[in-house]
Amino acid sequence: MAEAEPTVPGAPTGGPAAPPKIAPWLVVYTVGRIAIAAALVLLLWWLGLEGFPGLLFGLLLSMPVSYLLLRPSRERLTEGLAARSIARKHAKQDLDARLTGDDT
Structure with a gap:
């Protein structure tokens, strides 16, 4: 059985949709991880577990x-x-097809 190839989402204009922006979600996740770690460390220090432990x-x-x-x-x-x-995978396949002369 062949694996089903994922489809490229379409834009309203009929072309391929632009991939979503990941930078905002990366910032939210990173800042969230740092904030949670800092809050827990400060809580433990406030409760009396000071220093490196x-x-x-x-x-x-x-x-x-x-x-x-x-x-x-x-x-x-x-x-x-x-x-x-x-x-990126589909863009690479499209470029390979254009470079080899495939017009399908």
Whole structure:
């Protein structure tokens, strides 16, 4: 069985749609991860776990918390990266076809 090739989303004008912008979602995700880590480290320091152990536990705890809280932005970022990958693949195939003289 052959794998189904992903289709390129179409723009309203009939051409291929532009891949979504990923920079805003990358910034949201990165700033969110840093903010969650900083908040947890500060909370642990405020609760009395000071110094390096508080920093390590805060960073360790920020991983599952970020995984749960930042799921929507992580999914949007993943969708954007996948769409860009598909668009690049089709652009490369189109260029290869034009360079070899295929007009299909």
